Amino acid sequence: MVTCTGCALLCEDIDVVVENNRIKETRNACRRGAARFRGCVNRLAPSVDKKPVDTDAAIKRAVEIIKNAKSPMLFGWSNSTSEAQAKGIQLAKRLNAAIDDTSSFCQGILIEKVLQKKFRTCSLEDIRDRADVLVYWGSDAQDSEPRHLSRFSYFPRGEFRQRGYEEDRIAVAIDVRESNTAKICKGHFYRIPPKGDREFILALLDALSGKVPAYDAKRMLELAGILKKAEFGSIFAGIGLTYSIKDELDIFVSLADKLPNFHIMPMVGHYNMRGFNEALFKETGFVNRTRFNGSSAAHDNRYSIVESLRQKSMDALLVVGSDPLSSLPRSVLAHLANIPVICIDPCVTLTSRIASVTIPAAVSGVETGGSAVRMDGRVIELSKVVENNYLSDAGILTRLTEEL
Amino acid sequence: MGMELSRFLKSPEYDIKITTYRDIFQIEALEQNRFGEEYRKLSAAIMMSKEDMKKMGFKQGDKVKLINDYGSIVVELRETKRNEPGGVAFMVNSPWSNSLVSGETGGKGIPEFKNITARISLTKDNVTPIESLMGILMKHA
Secondary structure (H helix, E strand, C coil): CECCCCCCCCCCCEEEEEECCEEEEEECCCHHHHHHHHCCCCECCCEECCEECCHHHHHHHHHHHHHHCCCEEEEECCCCCHHHHHHHHHHHHHHCCEEEEHHHHCCHHHHHHHHCCCCCCCCHHHHHHHCCEEEEECCCHHHHCCCHHHHHCCCCCECCECCHHHHCCEEEEEECCCCHHHHHCCCCEEECCCCCHHHHHHHHHHHHCCCCCCCCHHHHHHHHHHHHHCCCEEEEECHHHHHHCCCCCHHHHHHHHHCCCEEEEECCCCCCHHHHHHHHHHHHCCCCCEEEECCEEEECHHHCHHHHHHCCCCCEEEEECCCHHHHCCHHHCHHHHCCCEEEEECECCHHHHHCCEEEECCCECCCECEEEECCCCCEEEECCCCCCCCCCHHHHHHHHHHCC | CCHHHHHHHHCCCEEEEEEEECCHHHHHHHHHCCCCHHHHHHHCEEEECHHHHHHHCCCCCCEEEEECCCCEEEEEEEECCCCCCCCCEEEECCHHHHCCCCCCCCCCCCCCCCCEEEEEEECCCCCCCHHHHHHHHHHHC
């Protein structure tokens, strides 16, 4: 049994059939996880200024770039092992660099509240064993964390939920779209317009307080009734919700306060985003968007990847296990044409194609082991499944630090 | 004038609201090859309700141009198989949808990835290849 790094569920029950040091088959993995084990068709090769070199030469050039930069940023991290993240944070400290991860434009603001203990939360095993009301809010787990419902929430028999979804559990979906998850939540799908989460929360708060809600009164009162009766509820907060209420997250905190039997779980796609947030939080008290200066660390929105690119405030970018050219608005990317970009990744990406330096890495959980933090905060060990000659992401960061 | 040509000449531009979602088949294609045909096919598309398509005179498989202040792309139009009331169209999150996302974040660093407005019209152009989405960075590739 090995661990899958397809998403932040980090499923530990995957059977892999290896023949001649190649993965021939995976069992138990979802479509996303199986694809992670199969790997990409375009492996990254080491290069400097688009010319092929050996890995040592690529590392040497990367060191020169980060050493000479005045305002470098180290970015990515949500597809890196915890060991690589720890080394990345220490490297940022040593360089007086800014460090940010993909949570900066994803679930960071919600995970921060969880780490600051502004929300009650729980483990996925608690949900499996105890949860009777499950709310997928702006979250299509069936597509993003595909075994969430089958391993932990709706379908399994849990210690105190022996009758599973047929009798013991109610699943609710609140979404702008009838997602695959919403289809499972038959009869309990609440459709909202884009950016309609705020109105929905306010109406639900009214309904929970016994007032007549201004919005879809009948169904809101019905939902409030379901939530009030819950013995152990969980709200799975997806990025649909987070994006929609990003400027007023406190109304969601107020809702959670009104529901004493509920636990909040930010739904995380990338396998170790929470690991990075926890590591940086432990070191600095911030989950992302941090700039080191000697022994101090400052947190500011201008150290976010998006604002740093918009304001052209970085003069070199080290990207680890991420593809900002794919995942950011094209309208913020122009500055990347003016600065050196170093890309560490197992595969060719849009970012690697414009990078001044590329350094290939082993695939975590397949070609190298390590550890990662599951979406609920539990540390999970990753396995090495096949032998290979690639350096691990942690190994590359060690080399960069040593050669500084 | 042929029927097909007259469709293009008469085809007006419509304002459209787009939100993004995730699709496991597209994520699988991304894992395998983000430069591949499968990833392009599953990403460079917009889903609309039957009613909205009828209102705008579009049909399944049409190539449509989506344009706003931040970018311009050509994608394939598909009818959503879901029970959607209309008024909002859907794209899978990808470099194509990100081409239409504003970089303005009010200084807060989180773009409106799921809240896109654009204009939509029929086009004879081909679907935008992924390389073109890299814009001015292309000369660095």
